[in-house]
Amino acid sequence: MPTAINYQDKIPNNVDLSGDRRLQRALEGWQPRFMNWWAEMGPALQTQDVYLRTAVSVGRDGWAHFGHVAPEEYRWGIFLAERDPDRRIAFGEHQGEPVWQQVPGEYRADLQRLIVVQGDTEPASVEQQRLLGLTAPSLYDLRNLFQVNVEEGRHLWAMVYLLHAYFGREGREEAEALLHRNSGSPDSPRILGAFNEETADWLAFYMFTYFTDRDGKYQLGTLKESAFDPLSRTCEFMLKEEAHHMFVGTTGVDRVVRRSAELIREHDTLDIGPHGGIPLEIIQKYLNFHYSVSLDLFGSETSTNAANYYTAGLKGRWQETRRKDDHRLTEDSVLLDKPTAEGTWQQEELPALLALNLDLRQEYIADCASGVKRWNKILAEHGIDFRFALPHPGFNRRVGVGAGFHVTPDGTIVDERTWEAGRSHWLPTSEDLTFVRSLMHPVYERGKIASWVAPPRNGINGKPFDYQYVHLA
Amino acid sequence: MAVATDRETAPEVRPGGAAQVSFDAHPDGYRHWRLRLDGEIAWLVLDVDEAAGLVPGYELKLNSYDLGVDIELYDATQRLRFEHPEVCAVVVTSGKDRVFCAGANIRMLAGSPHEWKVNFCKFTNETRNAIEDATAHSGQTYLAAVNGSCAGGGYELALACERILLVDDNSSAVALPEVPLLGVLPGTGGLTRVVDKRRVRRDRADVFATRPDGIRGRTAVQWRLVDELVPPRRFHEVVRQRAVEAAANSSRPAGATGIELTPLRRAVTEHAISYDHVAAEFDRARGLVTITVRVPDEPAPSGPDAMHARGAAFWPLAMTRELDDLILRLRTNEPALGTWVIRTVGDPDTALGYEKLLTDRAGTDWLASEILHYYKRTLKRLDVTSRSLVALIEPGSAAAGMLFELALACDRQYILDGPPIDDEDSDERASITLSEANFGAFPMGNGLSRLACRFSGEDEHLAWLRGEVGRTLTPAEANELGLVTDAPDDIDWEDEIRLVVEGRAALSPDALSGMEANLRFVGPETMETKIFGRLSAWQNWIFNRPNAAGPDGALRRYGTGQKAVFDRKRV
Known part of the structure; x- marks a missing residue:
């Protein structure tokens, strides 16, 4: 006999789940499948409990609750940012009209697609990171990994909620398909390429949370502008959680750089591998890889789909309402740098409406640059001359105008042979990966940390670094 | 912008x-x-x-x-x-x-x-x-x-x-x-x-x-x-x-050797395209193309081995490839040449000799079968060509069997009942010869032979025509049997044909395309006729409507990121 789910207890929410029979029915089918997925594809490391943040409301006075929870008992909730009853559409041809509380039939397929693509990335990263717990450098990091994972799970719930609540039978089928596709699966891979790469080690994890999750932040930011209000409010709340993922990435790379800098000073050599540190040039190669793969996630620089979504009001620009233009873009143009067969860069003028992916990518690049600045500051503080740099946007691209060209990190267009000859200087080699993996030994002892990374300045929620963040099984 | x-x-x-x-x-x-x-x-x-x-x-x-x-x-x-x-x-x-x-x-x-x-x-x-x-x-x-x-x-x-x-x-x-x-x-x-x-x-x-x-x-x-x-x-x-x-499950023969489709020999000028067996002359002032298909002097080889040996040079295949290429080029490159006059030149018996070599072996020789199917497809191209097609059959023409099928694909057929225009003393006369192939070897898109289509619902007449297979029909007989539109004599011929061509050129090209397409496919619908018919009628109508092709239409706006503006009236 199936046991009834006590919705308010099991699934914290602000969408009146206990009063919505349609949603209950959908979730009854979906929830057990999600739990199976979590058991199969979620973190491989068994734990008794983890000190986790759980979203419990959306109010100003504390939206989250901290406490030790067994991950499988985590209360994945459904939260939308509070509704602004006067909100109006900020852009496109419906500009100025009230936002939509229901999906307009005309945009149903497009909205469903946007939500499915976004939803597909959330569980993907959990799958990519499932083995990382086995090599965590500290309990603090292990806890952060779990936090990121359960929140990606919750983001999946958020997208599934939208599919269940607004897209009928097809929405339910799509929600199920989100659990059937799996990262790296040869038969049923995740939709976007970057989400089918394994996150092999913790440096990759920090880079992923810095660069790839940051793409997520920008995508969510554009959906937050959507005329479809439930999507907008969902994404607004997700952005709150996403900030922690950025934090894990930013401080994670900080700590690796800091540790490497300390080892360089201590041993007076850049060759710190033998001393258990990660050499700066390997960090740069990781950066090159994760940054360029993440740029692919923005899609082609010119995009008809993005233009259509904008005109229809489905997906806006980053911080749309703060921009000072007509929010329709039918008359504007922008410049795009395109590689030519002669090996030069040529500027092409194109309609701004068709270049929205480029617009978003530029915002993202500027944001990424701030991280590089941070890490260089750490090097400067340690009196080290080495400087990190973001590679040229055309470097190592499979999508967009750079695809098919061989562009070096400094933006020079070269032939394939030259590029392949330089590859080992620019991207992690299998030796680099093997080396980094050789450093990855788990440190589960309270207050201890691995050799290759510095401890954090602060703990979580006011707790010290040596707090017992995780009880292993 | x-x-x-x-x-x-x-x-x-x-x-x-x-x-x-x-x-x-x-x-x-x-x-x-x-x-x-x-x-x-x-x-x-x-x-x-x-x-x-x-x-x-x-x-x-x-x-x-x-x-x-x-x-x-x-x-x-x-x-x-x-x-x-x-x-x-x-x-x-x-x-x-x-x-x-x-x-x-x-x-x-x-x-x-x-x-x-x-x-x-x-x-x-x-x-x-x-x-x-x-x-x-x-x-x-x-x-x-x-x-x-x-x-x-x-x-x-x-x-x-x-x-x-x-x-x-x-x-x-x-x-x-x-x-x-x-x-x-x-x-x-x-x-x-x-x-x-x-x-x-x-x-x-x-x-x-x-x-x-x-x-x-x-x-x-x-x-x-x-x-x-x-x-x-x-x-x-x-x-x-x-x-x-x-x-x-294939019917393909084991151990067969293919023949190479060698490049076509083609001469293109401002006023003509010519191949080994097919030629087209343009009269741009009159919007006219005259297409001539020639039968070679050399008779058909005696057996299939020679056919295989000649390969792409074997006349029926070479002629079909040239005709196919010509149709495609004219349709694409010469949209303003709205009337095609189609003629044949050569000995009808020679043409029938080649045809017999193919039809006798259609069931047993893959190449013979392929050539017949290819000729069938090329005739179908004519059926759906949006040009006025007029067949002229004169003394010296080879309106026999598969070549007469070209005339049957036309909207009108004229046969000269008299001596050649440039040699009134000659006793050479135009003729038509039907063959079995005219009764089903080259079905149209609607599944019928062109004769069955022409005489739809007249089974007795078709039976009568079948009895005439192989006989050389005079212009008067051809006219009597309904195989031609008219049989002007040598005194009227030039004027009659000039009037037909000039009259045609004066009519609305759109109305002509529509009318011809309506009249060509007498009889039942098939998937093929539906596909072309609906493309011509519905799609072309939609292509011309502002809702698709207007400056704010869906087709023009696609890719701009702007949405189409529709005239909501249903037509």
Whole structure:
């Protein structure tokens, strides 16, 4: 006999789940499948409990609750940012009209697609990171990994909620398909390429949370502008959680750089591998890889789909309402740098409406640059001359105008042979990966940390670094 | 707008304007396809070169196609039939990752003049029909191995195949998004084949054709949009297995050797195109082309070995290839030459000798069969050509059997009842000779012979005509039997013909195209006639409506990010 789910207890929410029979029915089918997925594809490391943040409301006075929870008992909730009853559409041809509380039939397929693509990335990263717990450098990091994972799970719930609540039978089928596709699966891979790469080690994890999750932040930011209000409010709340993922990435790379800098000073050599540190040039190669793969996630620089979504009001620009233009873009143009067969860069003028992916990518690049600045500051503080740099946007691209060209990190267009000859200087080699993996030994002892990374300045929620963040099984 | 987009510049570069489109292709020079031969299986891999559009102004992204891509496909289907009798199954698939084919390139369509769009659609339809013809009559079964997203013309290409395998990767879908995205129809037989060929229920077809994202997975199989789902890791293996199974049922002969389709010899001037056996002269002032098909002096060889030995030089094949090429070039490059006068020259008995060599061996010799089917398809091209077709039969003409079929494909037939115009003392006279081939070897798209179509519902008359097979009919007899429109004598001839041609040139070309298409296909509808009829009527109407082609129409606005503005009145 199936046991009834006590919705308010099991699934914290602000969408009146206990009063919505349609949603209950959908979730009854979906929830057990999600739990199976979590058991199969979620973190491989068994734990008794983890000190986790759980979203419990959306109010100003504390939206989250901290406490030790067994991950499988985590209360994945459904939260939308509070509704602004006067909100109006900020852009496109419906500009100025009230936002939509229901999906307009005309945009149903497009909205469903946007939500499915976004939803597909959330569980993907959990799958990519499932083995990382086995090599965590500290309990603090292990806890952060779990936090990121359960929140990606919750983001999946958020997208599934939208599919269940607004897209009928097809929405339910799509929600199920989100659990059937799996990262790296040869038969049923995740939709976007970057989400089918394994996150092999913790440096990759920090880079992923810095660069790839940051793409997520920008995508969510554009959906937050959507005329479809439930999507907008969902994404607004997700952005709150996403900030922690950025934090894990930013401080994670900080700590690796800091540790490497300390080892360089201590041993007076850049060759710190033998001393258990990660050499700066390997960090740069990781950066090159994760940054360029993440740029692919923005899609082609010119995009008809993005233009259509904008005109229809489905997906806006980053911080749309703060921009000072007509929010329709039918008359504007922008410049795009395109590689030519002669090996030069040529500027092409194109309609701004068709270049929205480029617009978003530029915002993202500027944001990424701030991280590089941070890490260089750490090097400067340690009196080290080495400087990190973001590679040229055309470097190592499979999508967009750079695809098919061989562009070096400094933006020079070269032939394939030259590029392949330089590859080992620019991207992690299998030796680099093997080396980094050789450093990855788990440190589960309270207050201890691995050799290759510095401890954090602060703990979580006011707790010290040596707090017992995780009880292993 | 300050920025010049493709959409705005393309119409100035009139496709077929400055440069003449050539239909010559060879696998060594394909830009968009790879033809890989693997014993009894051929792999036709679509891997479109984005930058190699036929006309400047668009990029062929996502394996989308233009006329240039389809010219190569047509070449491949022809070579498979003639050069590779060993091939029993053909797999059409994509060389790109996660994309099968996105269909006809929209910027190309949006930027093309109307007659270019229609001619393009017609040609692509003919090639898809030829694919079905190869499956039905040639023992070459086509399979679509859909290894990525497949939309619009991409799915229509798959529909032309006998079996559709869709990769089951939880994201690849088949779709006909023309209505929701472009405000036009799937114009290459999509709607017709979905309901008539694959018997998808009409309400489901309605749902399918209004969804921009298409249908995937189990539903696609349940609705019969595809035949089978295959997991990515087993895809190649299963596709190959299906091809092997299809090949096992093939009627193709074992151990046959193909003949090479050598390049056509063609001379092109401002006023004429000529080949070894076919020539066309242009009279631009009168909007007229005179096409002459010649019978060689040399009689047919005595047996099939010589036919095989001559290969592409064997007259019926050489003549058909030349005629085919001429029709395609005239349709594409000379839209303003609205009347085609078709003549034949040579000894009727010689022509019948060649024909007999083919028809006697149609059941036993693959090459004879292929040539007859090819000639059939070329005649079908004439049937759907939007030009006024007039046949002239004069003393010295070879209006016999398969060559008389050319006259039957015309809208009107005139026979000269008298001596040659330039030699009134000659006792040479025009004649017509019917052969068995006129009664079914070259069916039209509606499944009927041109004679059965001409005398629809007159079975007795057809029986009478059958009794005349092999007899040389005089102009008066031909007129009496209803085989010609009129039989003017030598005094009236030139004036009569001049009046017919000039009168024709004065009429509205649109009304003529419509009228001729209405009158040519007497009798029942088939999938083929529906495809062309609906393309001509519905699609061309929609192409001309502001809702599609107006400055704010769906087709023009596609790709700009701006939404179409519709006139909401239903017509």
